[in-house]
Amino acid sequence: MEKRVVIGDSIDFNGDIETTLSMSFLPLDIFDNWSRAGSLSDFIAEYFGSYFESGSSHNIISTVFNEFIENAVKFTKNNSQPIMLVVKKRRNTLLSRITNTLPVHRKTEFVRVCNDLYNEDLDELFLKRIEDGSEDKRKSGIGLILMKKDYQVMTNFDFYEDSNSSNNVAVTFKMDLE
Amino acid sequence: MKIKTDKYTIEYAKNDRIVKMEGTLRLQGKDEYRDIFELLTKAANDTTGLPLILDMRDLIFLNSSGISSLSLFIVNMRKLDKDITIRGNEAIPWQIKSLKNFKKLYGKVEIIFS
Numbered sequence: 108m109e110k111r112v113v114i115g116d117s118i119d120f121n122g123d124i125e126t127t128l129s130m131s132f133l134p135l136d137i138f139d140n141w142s143r144a145g146s147l148s149d150f151i152a153e154y155f156g157s158y159f160e161s162g163s164s165h166n167i168i169s170t171v172f173n174e175f176i177e178n179a180v181k182f183t184k185n186n187s188q189p190i191m192l193v194v195k196k197r198r199n200t201l202l203s204r205i206t207n208t209l210p211v212h213r214k215t216e217f218v219r220v221c222n223d224l225y226n227e228d229l230d231e232l233f234l235k236r237i238e239d240g241s242e243d244k245r246k247s248g249i250g251l252i253l254m255k256k257d258y259q260v261m262t263n264f265d266f267y268e269d270s271n272s273s274n275n276v277a278v279t280f281k282m283d284l285e
Numbered sequence: 286m287k288i289k290t291d292k293y294t295i296e297y298a299k300n301d302r303i304v305k306m307e308g309t310l311r312l313q314g315k316d317e318y319r320d321i322f323e324l325l326t327k328a329a330n331d332t333t334g335l336p337l338i339l340d341m342r343d344l345i346f347l348n349s350s351g352i353s354s355l356s357l358f359i360v361n362m363r364k365l366d367k368d369i370t371i372r373g374n375e376a377i378p379w380q381i382k383s384l385k386n387f388k389k390l391y392g393k394v395e396i397i398f399s
Contacts, residue, residue, distance in 0.1 A: 141311070141312065141313040141317075142292060142311065144311065145309060145311045145346070163376075163378045166345070166346070166377060166378045166379065167378045169346065170346060170348075170378065170379050173311060173346070173348055174348065174349055177311075177348065177349075177350075230389065233386060233389075234389060234390065237353065237356040237357065237360065237390060238360065240357060240360075247353070249349050249352070249353050250348070250349035250350075253349050253352065253383060253386075257382040257383045257386075258382060
């Protein structure tokens with residue numbers, strides 16, 4: 108497999124940014140208490156929600172971040188190596204990039220899940236994954252399917268090797284809010 | 286029959302054919318949803334003739350693992366040809382966006398928003 112694979116939407120992550128929040132956390136802490144993924148998501152929703160007029164923004168922000176944080180934790184290679192999370196705001200848009208390590212054997216299935224998001228009808232893909240009854244969420248990609256299908260979240264997946272030849276994935280996503 | 290934690294409550298009222306789900310359901314995976322799945326399956330087995338009612342009006346969050354587990358339950362209901370009604374809350378975004386997926390899995394699912 109190529110060392111660098113980029114899949115998904117083209118997202119401008121740097122232009123006209125009004126404010127930024129950065130943090131890192133250990134996957135170990137989430138595995139120790141899974142509700143911490145929700146706590147982090149609720150915090151981000153609380154922090155950014157007031158920028159948006161719609162009363163539904165808080166719930167939507169928290170829901171979307173929870174899915175991407177859970178996804179990063181489930182795919183990470185080293186539970187003791189921090190996952191980096193950056194959130195940016197541009198007008199009525201929130202952008203985020205979550206970067207984590209990735210075991211070699213997970214890269215293949217994650218790339219397949221990402222390709223499916225862009226090559227398949229998402230309603231049919233959702234039904235297929237449910238009917239398959241996959242026990243492994245990493246293989247099903249249902250969370251990512253729902254984010255794209257039900258929330259119209261734009262996503263970009265950048266698989267790359269760092270200077271230590273470790274596999275990483277940077278997942279960038281963009282959500283429009285009111 | 287009730288499953289209660291500091292995050293959520295699932296309560297089955299047999300006489301009313303209602304399973305009420307409240308709070309935040311963001312469990313790690315299908316294994317963690319097993320108890321809830323079994324409660325729902327028991328409720329389905331108890332219910333004949335009239336629809337089983339899933340009351341989600343106070344379910345603020347449900348993660349994708351929860352949607353997957355509930356979807357599998359809906360598929361089982363389809364296999365058993367059982368009727369099911371879902372009560373939703375139009376003020377809760379995930380419900381507006383994602384409850385429709387259950388209807389796509391099984392045409393007999395009725396979704397009533399309030």
